[in-house]
Amino acid sequence: MLTILLSAYACLPNRGSEEGNGWHYSTLLSQRGVRTHCITREEFREAIEPELATGLYPNLTVHYVGVPAWLDRAYGNLIGLYVHYIYWQWKAARVAKKLDQTQNFDLVHHVTYSSLQLGSFMYRLKKPFIFGPAGGGQRVPPVMKHYLGKYYSREVMRDAVSWLLQRVNPGFYRSMRQADYVLISNSDSLQLARTYRGNKPMELMLDSGIGADFLAPKPQERVPNPPVLNLLWVGRLLPRKALELTIHAFSRVNPDLPIRLTIVGGQGEMAEHVPTYLTKYNVADRVDWVGHVSYDEVLKYYKESDVFLFTSLRDSGPTQVTEAMANTMPVITLALHGQAEMVNGTNGIKVPIESSEQVLNDLAAAIERLYHNPAERLEMGRKAYEFAKRQVWDEKINLFTERLYPSLVNQTKLVGVV
Structure with missing residues (x-):
């Protein structure tokens, strides 16, 4: 049985985003017969321990690392977050080295945060490192x-x-130079990694996935000509998610067409601005803002909607896009970052970015196109479902347990550099 160490700064059960990623890696690897030790933050202990007590993860041991209280208080701003993270990584590496003396890890894998620049100090263990x-x-x-x-x-x-x-961050440049294998979530980041890593082994792999509960057993059969075409936007109301762009573009859709937009999300700096957006763009009578709902409740909105809109201006590999695809929804998005890797023209429409006016008009035209062409919309939904099937966490974990981990542990030379 392999014994591995995961570095998961973010790791929480029943969450999405980075926290969910850390939890999925830890639990699914342990259920695959991998003796898994996960190092995460002290503040997650209260949520994790009851899950471990269920006995569902007999091969999983979680170790908690805290930081000084003053650093926790600094976490709320950008610089504070970076300092918090780097200090935690340094301390986690010290704990990892002590653990290695008794556990003799076969391999070390850094999984969260999924940021190249923030890096990891796990290279200090001098073990096979992903x-x-x-x-x-x-x-x-x-x-x-x-x-x-x-x-x-x-x-x-x-x-x-x-x-x-x-x-200046040794966790970045030494990880880039010393890691045995680096996985990159999008082409923009691949260019950055190549600058420091050269031709050492790398591979493109989305940093997000979906749980099996989000993937229906078969593609959802949607109505070709519903009385109202329902558009859906899901996410935290962060500035970079650009909800205003979605609403602005929707305002250019012919108001005589029976098309409605539902916004799911109520947490984030931009929440207070949503009513202003709806009034500013004169779409309040065509938009439903339901606010924050539970992780489980989101599934209902995916099932009841026809087209997913995602206009984030900076995203590595958005989970919401995969979740929508898992529910047989075509996606309208921007030809940008992670979403551009996921939407390929057969499972949705991606709009190039040349000017603000062009983006607005193209997004509106894409919405009207899928309204007027139901056969194309349904076929894109089916193609989206096929893509999502390959992004289920169980399938992603297979890549590690069946290929990457054994190759590194056996010191087999990896091929197929991007």
């Missing part, structure tokens, strides 16, 4: 910056800090 999947090469297109409003300055700061971390 880093990723990770992104970090994404940037907000300057022509769309007005949709972030005052928060665009934060994006500029993020880019500057990312540039600095590439040069």
